[in-house]
Amino acid sequence: MGSYIVRRLLYGVLTFFGITLAVFILVHSVPGDPISFYISQHMTHLSQPALDAIRHEHHLDEPFIAQYLYWLRDAVFLNFGNSILDHRRVTDRILEKLPHTIELNAIAFLLAAAIGVPIGLWSAARSGRPVERASAVLFFLLYSLPSFWVALLLMEFFSVKLGILPLFGMTSDDYFELSNAQKLLDHARHLVLPVVTLAYAQMAIFARFSKSALTEVIRQDYITTARAKGVAPQRVLWRHAFRNALIPLITLLGLTIPYLISGSIIVEDIFQWDGIGRLYFTSILSRDYPTVLGLTVATAVITLISGLLADVLYAFADPRIRFEAAR
Amino acid sequence: MMWRRFRRSKLALIALFYIGVVVLIAICASLLTSDPNNVDLASRLRPPDRTHRLGTDDLGRDVLARVIHGARVSLSVGFAATAISLIIGSFLGALAGYYGGAADWFVSRVIEVVLCFPFLLLVLAIVALFGPSFLTVMIALGLTSWTTEARFMRGEFLRIREMEFAQAARASGARDARIIFRHLLPNAIAPVLVSASFGVAAAILTESALSFLGLGVPPPTPTWGNILSTAQQHIDYAWWLALFPGVAIFLTVAAFNIIGDRVRDALDPRSE
Numbered sequence: 030m031g032s033y034i035v036r037r038l039l040y041g042v043l044t045f046f047g048i049t050l051a052v053f054i055l056v057h058s059v060p061g062d063p064i065s066f067y068i069s070q071h072m073t074h075l076s077q078p079a080l081d082a083i084r085h086e087h088h089l090d091e092p093f094i095a096q097y098l099y100w101l102r103d104a105v106f107l108n109f110g111n112s113i114l115d116h117r118r119v120t121d122r123i124l125e126k127l128p129h130t131i132e133l134n135a136i137a138f139l140l141a142a143a144i145g146v147p148i149g150l151w152s153a154a155r156s157g158r159p160v161e162r163a164s165a166v167l168f169f170l171l172y173s174l175p176s177f178w179v180a181l182l183l184m185e186f187f188s189v190k191l192g193i194l195p196l197f198g199m200t201s202d203d204y205f206e207l208s209n210a211q212k213l214l215d216h217a218r219h220l221v222l223p224v225v226t227l228a229y230a231q232m233a234i235f236a237r238f239s240k241s242a243l244t245e246v247i248r249q250d251y252i253t254t255a256r257a258k259g260v261a262p263q264r265v266l267w268r269h270a271f272r273n274a275l276i277p278l279i280t281l282l283g284l285t286i287p288y289l290i291s292g293s294i295i296v297e298d299i300f301q302w303d304g305i306g307r308l309y310f311t312s313i314l315s316r317d318y319p320t321v322l323g324l325t326v327a328t329a330v331i332t333l334i335s336g337l338l339a340d341v342l343y344a345f346a347d348p349r350i351r352f353e354a355a356r
Numbered sequence: 357m358m359w360r361r362f363r364r365s366k367l368a369l370i371a372l373f374y375i376g377v378v379v380l381i382a383i384c385a386s387l388l389t390s391d392p393n394n395v396d397l398a399s400r401l402r403p404p405d406r407t408h409r410l411g412t413d414d415l416g417r418d419v420l421a422r423v424i425h426g427a428r429v430s431l432s433v434g435f436a437a438t439a440i441s442l443i444i445g446s447f448l449g450a451l452a453g454y455y456g457g458a459a460d461w462f463v464s465r466v467i468e469v470v471l472c473f474p475f476l477l478l479v480l481a482i483v484a485l486f487g488p489s490f491l492t493v494m495i496a497l498g499l500t501s502w503t504t505e506a507r508f509m510r511g512e513f514l515r516i517r518e519m520e521f522a523q524a525a526r527a528s529g530a531r532d533a534r535i536i537f538r539h540l541l542p543n544a545i546a547p548v549l550v551s552a553s554f555g556v557a558a559a560i561l562t563e564s565a566l567s568f569l570g571l572g573v574p575p576p577t578p579t580w581g582n583i584l585s586t587a588q589q590h591i592d593y594a595w596w597l598a599l600f601p602g603v604a605i606f607l608t609v610a611a612f613n614i615i616g617d618r619v620r621d622a623l624d625p626r627s628e
Binding site: 176330 | 472
């Protein structure tokens with residue numbers, strides 16, 4: 030068990046270096062260094078020695094590998110330098126927006142799991158019947174809907190036509206004049222549409238995943254054994270199958286995080302939700318390289334850590350993994 | 357054999373037929389409609405009527421013509437990006453599966469790294485850094501989505517590399533490259549094609565999202581995504597701008613997903 034976790038962690042460290050190297054290569058394969066882009070836009074009157082001094086200060090006159098190591102030294106401590114836009118620390122800017130994104134995604138994630146998993150298990154238990162086939166097609170259709178289109182239609186219907194929910198933003202204009210209870214309600218009303226937009230596709234993923242997990246378990250010999258020795262069908266499902274079908278859901282924890290972050294970019298842009306997805310998109314548009322780099326590494330590391338966590342939890346939940354790894 | 361089982365699903369046949377029609381429409385787009393970039397400021401934001409069956413956009417351009425021409429961008433980006441990821445994925449997966457050992461270890465680590473990045477984030481970064489164009493969108497999608505293909509290919513190669521026909525090829529003195537490309541690859545390609553069908557769906561979805569965000573194939577080229585982004589600016593009024601391109605994206609993506617799903621079922625011997 031211990032050796033399995035240690036090995037997983039070592040690979041995690043290796044992956045971290047891979048992530049930083051990939052991001053660094055990506056940014057450096059762009060023609061022209063970031064400083065010359067910035068300078069050409071903001072200070073055209075600088076003399077050549079002054080330019081060289083700036084380059085030297087940012088290590089841009091050194092070989093590629095040295096530049097990477099300088100940047101890595103800071104990145105390990107989650108220091109990504111200052112934003113080109115407002116000269117504030119990139120880490121501070123990210124930490125300031127992160128809670129908004131977590132709030133939105135946590136609610137969407139829980140909602141999707143609470144609806145999707147039971148639907149998936151329920152339809153797998155009715156394997157082969159029309160209702161199972163229909164639900165499989167329905168999951169596919171939900172999964173094929175472009176989220177930004179769904180968002181537009183929701184806005185069109187609930188905000189423009191019915192006028193019962195706000196179009197975008199996190200709070201209303203008169204938020205600070207409201208009482209506390211009204212503030213809570215106002216914020217909740219702003220949450221509804223973005224949460225629904227994020228949750229519907231995830232719900233389909235959860236449903237499909239838990240359905241195939243249960244279908245897989247039902248094919249196992251120990252289920253046949255339980256049936257053969259006369260255990261009631263309902264009891265086979267509840268006692269023998271469901272618990273084992275839930276274990277693979279742990280891996281979804283690691284798999285959905287990058288998916289959530291991708292979804293946040295679109296949803297936060299449409300609903301003007303002030304989280305890291307929107308920060309990333311505006312940084313890309315304004316070519317704020319330090320913020321783009323910092324966010325790319327930060328989100329990849331979040332994915333890496335949640336994946337490691339999922340693997341470790343999985344090993345705790347399923348002894349077969351531990352034994353296989355120990356061999 | 358596989359086709360016979362695939363054919364049994366009516367839904368999959370409908371999806372296949374639909375894609376055939378969309379491909380035809382995309383090829384003949386110029387014959388079917390007027391110029392999609394024909395600006396007519398006198399008839400801005402007209403709802404659907406006789407002359408403009410799907411209405412007009414904020415520059416008075418015909419939405420039907422733009423949706424039909426948009427199919428070209430969506431399909432060609434979808435197929436081209438998938439072709440790139442198929443080539444990269446098959447190559448790396450084949451190397452890892454055939455040689456095992458260090459090659460396998462290295463490819464697996466690279467896949468782990470790529471999977472850590474949120475897909476859209478990486479695509480946005482590549483497109484924004486190198487400037488949005490048809491080519492960068494296609495390459496960005498291809499470079500970021502090959503991991504599934506690689507894993508499938510690796511698995512297949514591991515399964516078949518010690519089979520008799522592979523050993524026979526080796527015994528007769530064939531070089532590695534010949535064994536990989538002539539003998540093993542044709543036998544390993546089927547499951548990879550399943551992931552390619554899902555790949556086309558994902559690429560079309562992502563391309564439309566990029567266009568919607570303003571970082572796809574640049575205007576005035578009509579894409580389904582950038583019509584929707586115009587729709588967002590006129591959301592309080594022009595419902596037809598939001599409805600039709602969205603339906604086009606949804607149906608096309610759903611069709612590729614359904615085909616992928618049914619081919620997978622047809623290949624899976626347990627699904628009988």
